[in-house]
Amino acid sequence: MSKLALTIDGKSIQTAEGQTVLSAARENGIHIPTLCYHPRTKQAGKCRLCVVEVEGLPGLRVSCSLEAKTGMVVRTNTEQVIETRKMIIELYLSNGKHNCLACEANGACELQDAAYRLGIDKPAFPEIPKDKPYDDSCPMIIRDMNKCIQCYRCIEACNSIAVNDVLDMGFRGSSMTVVCDTDKPMGKSSCVVCGECVQLCPTGALTEKKAVGKGRAWEMKTIKTTCGYCGVGCQLDLHVKDNRIIKVTGAENTAPNYGSLCVKGRFGYDYVHSPERLKSPLIKKDGKFEEVSWDEALDFVAGRLTEIKDKYGPGAIVGIGCARSTNESNYVMMKFMRAVIGTNNVDHCART
Amino acid sequence: MAGLAATLGAGAMSNSIGEIENCPVLFVIGSNTTETHPVIASCMKRAVRKGGQLIVADPRKIALTRWAARHFQPKVGSDIALLNSVMYEIIRNGWHNKDFIENYTEGFEELRKAVEDYPPELASKICGLAPEEITELARILGTAERVALFYTLGITEHVTGTDNVKTCANLQILLGNIGKESAGVNPLRGQNNVQGACDMGVLPDVFTGYQKSANPEVRKKFAKAWNMDSLTDTEGTKIPAMFDGMVHGDVRALYLAGENVVMSEPNQEHTINSLKHLDLLIVQDIFPNETTEYAHVVLPATCFAEADGTFTNTERRVQRVRKAVEPPGQAREDWWIVNGIAKRMGRDMGYTSSEQIWEEIRQLTPSMGGITYGRIERQGLQWPCPDSSHAGTCFLYCDNVFPCGKAQFRPAQWRPAVETPDAEYPFVLTTGRRLWHYHTGTQTRRSAGFEDIFPEELIEVSPQDAERLKIDNGEFIMAVSRRGRVRVKAWVTDRVPQGLCFMSFHFHEACSNVLANNVFDPVTATAEYKACAIRLEKDKIKTQRHGGTEKKW
Numbered sequence: 001m002s003k004l005a006l007t008i009d010g011k012s013i014q015t016a017e018g019q020t021v022l023s024a025a026r027e028n029g030i031h032i033p034t035l036c037y038h039p040r041t042k043q044a045g046k047c048r049l050c051v052v053e054v055e056g057l058p059g060l061r062v063s064c065s066l067e068a069k070t071g072m073v074v075r076t077n078t079e080q081v082i083e084t085r086k087m088i089i090e091l092y093l094s095n096g097k098h099n100c101l102a103c104e105a106n107g108a109c110e111l112q113d114a115a116y117r118l119g120i121d122k123p124a125f126p127e128i129p130k131d132k133p134y135d136d137s138c139p140m141i142i143r144d145m146n147k148c149i150q151c152y153r154c155i156e157a158c159n160s161i162a163v164n165d166v167l168d169m170g171f172r173g174s175s176m177t178v179v180c181d182t183d184k185p186m187g188k189s190s191c192v193v194c195g196e197c198v199q200l201c202p203t204g205a206l207t208e209k210k211a212v213g214k215g216r217a218w219e220m221k222t223i224k225t226t227c228g229y230c231g232v233g234c235q236l237d238l239h240v241k242d243n244r245i246i247k248v249t250g251a252e253n254t255a256p257n258y259g260s261l262c263v264k265g266r267f268g269y270d271y272v273h274s275p276e277r278l279k280s281p282l283i284k285k286d287g288k289f290e291e292v293s294w295d296e297a298l299d300f301v302a303g304r305l306t307e308i309k310d311k312y313g314p315g316a317i318v319g320i321g322c323a324r325s326t327n328e329s330n331y332v333m334m335k336f337m338r339a340v341i342g343t344n345n346v347d348h349c350a351r352t
Numbered sequence: 353m354a355g356l357a358a359t360l361g362a363g364a365m366s367n368s369i370g371e372i373e374n375c376p377v378l379f380v381i382g383s384n385t386t387e388t389h390p391v392i393a394s395c396m397k398r399a400v401r402k403g404g405q406l407i408v409a410d411p412r413k414i415a416l417t418r419w420a421a422r423h424f425q426p427k428v429g430s431d432i433a434l435l436n437s438v439m440y441e442i443i444r445n446g447w448h449n450k451d452f453i454e455n456y457t458e459g460f461e462e463l464r465k466a467v468e469d470y471p472p473e474l475a476s477k478i479c480g481l482a483p484e485e486i487t488e489l490a491r492i493l494g495t496a497e498r499v500a501l502f503y504t505l506g507i508t509e510h511v512t513g514t515d516n517v518k519t520c521a522n523l524q525i526l527l528g529n530i531g532k533e534s535a536g537v538n539p540l541r542g543q544n545n546v547q548g549a550c551d552m553g554v555l556p557d558v559f560t561g562y563q564k565s566a567n568p569e570v571r572k573k574f575a576k577a578w579n580m581d582s583l584t585d586t587e588g589t590k591i592p593a594m595f596d597g598m599v600h601g602d603v604r605a606l607y608l609a610g611e612n613v614v615m616s617e618p619n620q621e622h623t624i625n626s627l628k629h630l631d632l633l634i635v636q637d638i639f640p641n642e643t644t645e646y647a648h649v650v651l652p653a654t655c656f657a658e659a660d661g662t663f664t665n666t667e668r669r670v671q672r673v674r675k676a677v678e679p680p681g682q683a684r685e686d687w688w689i690v691n692g693i694a695k696r697m698g699r700d701m702g703y704t705s706s707e708q709i710w711e712e713i714r715q716l717t718p719s720m721g722g723i724t725y726g727r728i729e730r731q732g733l734q735w736p737c738p739d740s741s742h743a744g745t746c747f748l749y750c751d752n753v754f755p756c757g758k759a760q761f762r763p764a765q766w767r768p769a770v771e772t773p774d775a776e777y778p779f780v781l782t783t784g785r786r787l788w789h790y791h792t793g794t795q796t797r798r799s800a801g802f803e804d805i806f807p808e809e810l811i812e813v814s815p816q817d818a819e820r821l822k823i824d825n826g827e828f829i830m831a832v833s834r835r836g837r838v839r840v841k842a843w844v845t846d847r848v849p850q851g852l853c854f855m856s857f858h859f860h861e862a863c864s865n866v867l868a869n870n871v872f873d874p875v876t877a878t879a880e881y882k883a884c885a886i887r888l889e890k891d892k893i894k895t896q897r898h899g900g901t902e903k904k905w
């Protein structure tokens with residue numbers, strides 16, 4: 001693909017042909033805020049927060065849908081641009097119940113972030129009171145439509161990315177709101193709880209129920225890893241605080257799932273911290289399990305295996321590996337059976 | 353996987369997840385993708401949005417059919433008859449890819465002869481589709497520019513599983529849908545690291561990367577790497593033979609790493625009886641379960657969030673697993689435990705990190721030689737990736753190069769399921785998974801919210817059968833096979849056609865594997881989970897009705 005050159009904020013940059021001004025800027029580390037645009041849902045043309053000035057073009061231009069052209073001179077931080085953005089954010093803030101103190105999204109909210117970067121301390125307009133339904137009918141997701149800025153990301157996520165066809169914009173005028181199916185509570189709708197909509201929602205309108213009150217974004221570290229459920233092998237980020245997984249999100253920008261997850265990968269993590277986990281080696285003595293040390297357990301196993309091998313030969317010992325454990329652990333199991341026991345009697349449960 | 357190894361050479365998904373979205377025609381057979389591989393199902397649905405044609409062949413009206421251009425509903429266990437007949441029609445109409453067959457395949461004549469016995473009129477009697485439907489399916493597949501075929505356990509979990517897989521491969525070879533993008537034969541792996549466990553040689557006949565243990569050169573190479581004089585050439589046993597061996601006293605000790613066999617193996621009674629015969633049962637797992645009860649020693653292991661290492665996904669991509677939290681109590685990574693036992697048996701393997709183990713693996717495994725932790729830090733790599741400058745392989749058999757020289761047609765004959773319905777057991781039971789749960793339920797049932805959505809097992813019964821037997825939606829009934837009986841609530845739904853019932857094995861209170869038949873594919877030893885005969889009985893104890901069954905996928 002051929003490259004072209006343009007100037008943004010006095011910096012000359014290169015970008016691929018067909019790119020938008022927004023992508024060109026972001027690729028080069030120039031921040032332009034967006035609320036409706038997301039790399040995976042693309043432009044929606046709703047929020048107009050990404051406006052910029054372009055030399056030779058009248059007025060302000062929406063950068064998420066403006067194709068970059070050779071020689072273009074773009075400014076992303078003129079007074080007019082900043083004032084316009086402030087106005088947009090202030091309108092959003094007055095148009096919903098954006099009580100950041102109590103909001104789950106605090107610290108991970110793109111609306112809050114934009115307000116912060118623009119230096120808005122108090123909304124200029126009075127808050128228009130709203131009392132749209134607070135929908136907690138789904139065991140995993142809370143919907144608070146009073147915080148919705150109608151950016152359409154969730155609708156795109158549900159219909160064009162996950163293709164579950166649940167969400168749509170319903171009603172008109174000031175009652176306009178996102179609905180599930182024919183305005184059913186989420187928990188009674190055809191929603192399959194994949195959580196794609198939550199991941200892409202820029203505000204606290206959609207949040208993970210199980211994470212409520214468990215920690216703020218800045219208190220958690222994220223560790224990227226691979227889902228432990230099915231063979232798709234989705235890449236995910238575990239959000240961890242005090243040695244506990246608080247929530248899980250899909251890792252953006254990487255194969256094979258590029259941010260998408262299903263209900264199990266996104267919400268099926270609590271078992272990790274279940275009090276029922278096995279915590280100590282156990283040996284059955286007189287029909288009852290007793291907790292023992294690793295030394296005792298491993299001595300016992302090694303001793304018994306050696307006895308059986310000596311008495312009946314290595315063929316009397318069989319090993320079954322685990323299709324959920326790592327490659328490394330499976331390899332060591334395989335090597336143990338072949339090299340230490342001396343048998344090819346090794347298999348695992350799911351050959352298919 | 354043996355079926356793919358025999359026909360194409362590699363036992364793995366030939367193409368990649370990233371290509372699905374661009375498939376012009378997707379043929380999904382025996383895969384309830386929206387529930388078993390939801391993220392891949394989304395790729396398929398996006399393909400439909402882009403104009404792709406989705407063709408589903410499944411006995412049940414699975415959710416994916418809502419996005420399908422055509423849904424064919426063959427009877428359980430009739431896949432070979434159906435596909436052979438489709439190939440019969442393809443050849444009769446000259447839709448096969450003659451160039452490809454001529455230049456890159458062997459065995460076309462045998463295939464042509466074998467499928468001659470399956471004209472649509474005849475196959476129709478076996479698979480239950482009208483002859484015209486078979487012809488229609490043949491036309492769709494035969495005249496498409498390219499077709500990607502996807503299957504899951506609906507194809508493999510039969511006594512004819514290997515033959516079913518070969519038949520799928522035959523079809524794709526016949527059409528030349530191999531060695532190109534957005535095509536191929538694509539098995540979707542059920543558990544997160546089944547592909548990896550196979551790749552690592554946790555199989556009786558191969559070492560890592562499918563290097564045969566029968567080959568003396570291979571044994572020599574591994575013996576040398578492991579500082580041994582030699583490695584045994586005695587053939588190993590597969591799981592079903594292991595269990596039979598326990599009963600006969602040939603097998604005295606079982607080391608079981610992370611598999612709840614009492615729940616997951618068919619014919620629960622036989623499994624338990626076998627375990628009781630053992631002198632030593634070592635179970636390594638993360639939870640106490642139905643199997644640990646029979647153990648002599650239980651070793652606490654780590655789960656995915658507590659271990660470092662790699663998993664290999666269904667598209668052959670080796671990806672990093674990273675430790676995010678400390679394991680509870682004394683729980684340890686599997687390799688640490690095994691190494692501890694080895695050390696006490698006089699062979700310390702000397703491992704201190706998963707990366708050190710991976711380095712050993714890749715040096716012994718040509719197809720993964722180029723994959724290092726450093727290279728997969730940001731994104732995984734797909735094998736084959738022989739050296740450090742290789743970018744990995746999206747789709748196999750590019751330029752029509754096959755590990756076995758040419759692609760091999762391996763014709764197969766249809767055989768009925770071992771147990772077919774009769775007067776005493778008039779229903780076919782097929783088993784599988786549900787979106788809301790996983791495997792034997794140990795993980796999802798201990799995660800908040802899942803039981804709120806899907807609290808208990810339900811047996812799917814067709815409205816016609818329910819009416820005839822006077823079974824209400826949500827009523828407890830008894831499902832009875834020759835091997836056991838299960839009390840379970842009925843879900844009356846047109847997801848299943850008349851004569852067919854469906855259950856999962858996620859709930860120990862009502863586990864389908866009490867009923868499933870422990871008969872196995874002769875090559876892979878995979879059990880026939882997908883077909884057995886049962887009868888339904890009214891439960892004597894009257895029970896309260898179950899509400900809200902409207903939303904189950």
Ligand code: SF4
Pocket residue numbers: 157158162164165166167190191192193194195196197198
């Ligand atoms: S959770 Fe998934 S299916 Fe449910 S509304 Fe959100 S995107 Fe749609």
Ligand code: SF4
Pocket residue numbers: 147148149150151152153154155178197200201202203205206
């Ligand atoms: S719920 Fe969130 S993603 Fe959906 S329209 Fe509202 S703010 Fe946007």
Ligand code: SF4
Pocket residue numbers: 227228229230231232233234257260261262263264265266389390391392
């Ligand atoms: S998130 Fe869902 S689809 Fe992805 S690997 Fe996990 S279980 Fe599979």
